Amino acid sequence: MVLEALVRIREAEDKVEKMRQVAKEELGKYEKKKSEEFQRRQEKSQAKVTALLHELETQQNEQLQKDKEILLSEAKEQNQNFRAKYEKNKEAIIDHVIERVKKVYGSQ
Secondary structure, eight states: OHHHHHHHHHHHHHHHHHHHHHHHHHHHHHHHHHHHHHHHHHHHHHHHHHHHHHHHHHHHHHHHHHHHHHHHHHHHHHHHHHHHHHHHHHHHHHHHHHHHHHHHHOOO
């Protein structure tokens, strides 16, 4: 009877040990599966972030190019305006300078 109880206890311990090993293996597989899933999600998320950053950079570059074109156009227009004003006032300024020189140094 005692021997039979010891055998049953030993069998129960073996069964518990096998169940523990199975649970440990299942837990390991589950952990590996979740780790791989996490890695995939992380890579997917990183790819999305990279794509968004690239898109944002492209948009900013396009906006900078538009701003550059606008500024160049405005600078060209201002330059044309300055040239037009210069041409318009050039003769009057030359005449004014000649008159001043004549007044200061006299007419010879």
